[in-house]
Amino acid sequence: MIDLDNYNLKTIEEGHTKIQFPEYEKVSSDAPVFYNPQMEMNRDISILAIQCFQHEQERDIDICDLFGGSGIRGIRYKNEIEGVGHVTINDISEVANNFEMHNVRLNNLEDVEISCHDASMFLRANRGIFDVVDIDPFGTPSPFLDSAGYSIRRNSLLCITATDTSALCGTYKEPCIRKYNSKPYKSEYCHETGVRILAGFTALTLSKYGKCIEILLSHSTEHYMRLYVRIKKGSKRTDESLKNIGYISHCKKCLYRESNKGLAIAAPELCPECGSKLIQAGPLWLGNIQNREFISKMIDEADNKSLNTKNQLLKLLNSCKIESEACPTHYDVHDICKTLKISAPKLDLIFEELNEKGYKAVKTHFNPLGIKTDAPISEIKKIIVRLTE
Ligand SMILES: C[S@@+](CC[C@H](N)C(=O)[O-])C[C@H]1O[C@@H](n2cnc3c(N)ncnc32)[C@H](O)[C@@H]1O
């Protein structure tokens, strides 16, 4: 047992949960117990997602917080979500375990168990017992997804954080290939590509165990990406779901792009607009990455919770809801204007013109200057040029 009196304790409050951990100089994996205040919105959104998932089950749900740190997730889930039965908080660090226990007591909670195991070993030894598994590791979740695929049960909810955004976004290509077996590309929509690579890798990994994913919500925020997926089972269903895997082909010169579903497809080589060589990214998930109905329920649920980041998260959820039916990838107005060597017109005017011409056009949370539209790049350019004349 570690003596907590040996540490200078910091106390924080999120939602209506109080947590203590050793004071640190800066947020780092070297801190004795990890706590990152920047992740509060991530935790607030998780509370809404898990609550909506619990309502669908119409019974108490059991949750696993696989990488507990201070215990804040598991403790908040038990303290702030209705209909939660048993919560297990796991962490490989004994120091973290001691603070998790302390924080459970600080919040007067029962039915919360603390466990000290490697995440993969823990999942494998506890196959099929959780309704929700939250994977919030340092960096990449990739090494843990096989064990999640093996142990996760039908109709459960899997929540995944990835903080290795430089790999997923293609700043460094090789780490993405190593960790996600996918070639990234650093384009103006690379955060969206990153989320789709993470989703594609999750789908492919889980498929080995006859399981497939339905994405309820995904977002890229600051330094991390987060996925909420419902797990379904069955080989036929999984085969069908894998038809959402494919590739994006991108032209660096004129910003043309196209996406093609399929695993062993002949990728187009040359840009049909300007003849330049196309760059390929993938395999990645080309299916839906937002579920409009589920996100609407989350937005409604926010009224019932006390969350410090409510305004910020509602803005994000509303944006994710709007982009739920849009096609993969988006355009950045400033990047288009750079290729045209003109200054950018007002964003709203471009949306108006696109809609008037019968194209779908919506904003995206991935980029404040982004347009998700089914209009071809040549048409968007014509509109932008006309608006700046
Ligand atoms: C990013 S922190 C978790 C943060 C926490 N979920 C939160 O919201 O504040 C990652 C935690 O995983 C633990 N960890 C690292 N490797 C692990 C492994 N292989 N199995 C289980 N826990 C591990 C670390 O001790 C650390 O506490």
Ligand SMILES: [Zn+2]
């Ligand atoms: Zn081109």
